[in-house]
Amino acid sequence: MDYIKENIDSIRIITVNLERPSFLEAADFQEMLDEELAGGYKKFVVDLGACSYIDSVFLGAIIVSLRKLVALDGDIKLVKPSLSETNLNLLHSLRIFNIYDTKKDALNSFNKVFVAPPEEFVTFGHMPSSGYSFPY
Numbered sequence: 050m051d052y053i054k055e056n057i058d059s060i061r062i063i064t065v066n067l068e069r070p071s072f073l074e075a076a077d078f079q080e081m082l083d084e085e086l087a088g089g090y091k092k093f094v095v096d097l098g099a100c101s102y103i104d105s106v107f108l109g110a111i112i113v114s115l116r117k118l119v120a121l122d123g124d125i126k127l128v129k130p131s132l133s134e135t136n137l138n139l140l141h142s143l144r145i146f147n148i149y150d151t152k153k154d155a156l157n158s159f160n161k162v163f164v165a166p167p168e169e170f171v172t173f174g175h176m177p178s179s180g181y182s183f184p185y
Contacts, residue, residue: 052081060159061090062152066099072106079110086114091123094155097130103140112145126155 051074053064063081067074085093095111097103115125127148132140140148149155 052078054085057156059090060092060094060156061085062094062096062156064096064099068099069102069104070097070100070107071102071104075104075106075110078107079113082110082114083117086117086121086123091118091121092159093118093123093125094128094152095125096128096152096155098128098152100130101132103130103132108140115145124159126158128152128155 051065051067053066055062055064063085065078070078082093093114111125111127118124125146127146129148129150130140140146147155147158149158
């Protein structure tokens with residue numbers, strides 16, 4: 050089986066069991082994500098831990114789904130693929146996805162609530178240089 054689907058609360062987890070997902074699987078993967086979205090899921094974890102290579106077309110299918118989800122206040126979190134350091138750095142440099150080391154970390158990230166800093170730390174609408182940063 051190329052994909053394993055499971056649920057935890059309202060989060061749909063999809064494990065990609067392909068060593069090298071490519072354009073050959075991209076359309077089917079995109080269709081599956083669209084069906085899941087139509088089924089009411091808005092939060093996804095896509096586990097790419099078994100993938101040693103991901104081609105741009107397959108990655109594009111995930112990006113298309115992410116754009117649809119963001120418009121619906123949803124998100125896709127990725128579990129770190131087993132890519133070479135160079136390819137992993139490239140994936141991080143896109144700054145499109147939140148990438149986590151484990152499925153548990155990705156799941157827990159959906160439960161984090163952003164809390165704004167106290168007003169005394171905000172001056173003239175700018176954040177202080179204390180290192181505080183927004184999640185996006």
